[in-house]
Amino acid sequence: xxxxxxxxxxxxxxxxxxxxxxxxxxxxxxxxxxxxxxxxxxxxxxxxxxxxxxxxxxxxxxxxxxxxxxxxxxxxxxxxxxxxxxxxxxxxxxxxxxxxxxxxxxxxxxxxxxxxxxxxxxxxxxxxxxxxxxxxxxxxxxxxxxxxxxxxxxxxxxxxxxxxxxxxxxxxxxxxxxxxxxxxxxxxxxxxxxxxxxxxxxxxxxxxxxxxxxxxxxxxxxxxxxxxxxxxxxxxxxxxxxxxxxxxx
Numbered sequence: 001x002x003x004x005x006x007x008x009x010x011x012x013x014x015x016x017x018x019x020x021x022x023x024x025x026x027x028x029x030x031x032x033x034x035x036x037x038x039x040x041x042x043x044x045x046x047x048x049x050x051x052x053x054x055x056x057x058x059x060x061x062x063x064x065x066x067x068x069x070x071x072x073x074x075x076x077x078x079x080x081x082x083x084x085x086x087x088x089x090x091x092x093x094x095x096x097x098x099x100x101x102x103x104x105x106x107x108x109x110x111x112x113x114x115x116x117x118x119x120x121x122x123x124x125x126x127x128x129x130x131x132x133x134x135x136x137x138x139x140x141x142x143x144x145x146x147x148x149x150x151x152x153x154x155x156x157x158x159x160x161x162x163x164x165x166x167x168x169x170x171x172x173x174x175x176x177x178x179x180x181x182x183x184x185x186x187x188x189x190x191x192x193x194x195x196x197x198x199x200x201x202x203x204x205x206x207x208x209x210x211x212x213x214x215x216x217x218x219x220x221x222x223x224x225x226x227x228x229x230x231x232x233x234x235x236x237x238x239x240x241x242x243x244x245x246x247x248x249x
């Protein structure tokens with residue numbers, strides 16, 4: 001009896017070489033995270049080698065056997081060559097993939113997360129948006145998509161909508177005035193009015209407009225530091241790809 005086949009569009013979040021020429025892939029599709037076996041993917045004769053690379057976005061035909069999904073056919077839609085041609089961009093994109101894998105779930109609607117990752121890679125490799133800006137926007141919006149969106153409408157203590165000296169309480173996931181934040185335990189990251197406005201933009205805009213803003217370097221640094229600290233606090237872990245990216249500079 002022929003195996004039932006399904007066709008999905010997905011991006012490779014991780015590719016692990018195994019046996020002589022096989023790869024085990026972790027894909028992100030609109031339906032969630034999906035482990036896939038790509039037999040013979042590293043063979044010189046393989047027709048699926050390109051679409052099994054890290055960060056390759058493609059259309060893939062899968063067949064199921066004994067609870068595993070096997071890649072039978074595949075074609076690439078986008079390889080993000082603008083990212084692959086630069087070691088710094090590739091290391092940052094690899095961090096995006098590792099972070100996405102950390103929060104994505106199997107059999108869970110993930111269309112927004114998939115669109116977010118694809119747009120972030122496009123912003124890096126094609127639009128050449130500042131790395132610090134894309135990184136901060138991706139981290140904050142991904143946390144929001146995973147159910148950890150910080151509350152940024154107003155100070156969580158006094159209710160003022162536009163604090164003059166705002167802080168991001170990374171443990172509480174709220175904004176506080178500097179005065180209101182005194183005495184609170186945990187890590188509070190300083191923001192500026194401009195970086196707070198940018199944070200609100202990132203959390204509320206359509207994904208395709210996520211990086212359509214500019215900030216002076218000081219404000220962008222505050223936004224980037226707060227976003228990274230928030231990820232670490234929420235997920236309670238580090239990322240080897242991020243460590244490598246930082247080591248390059």
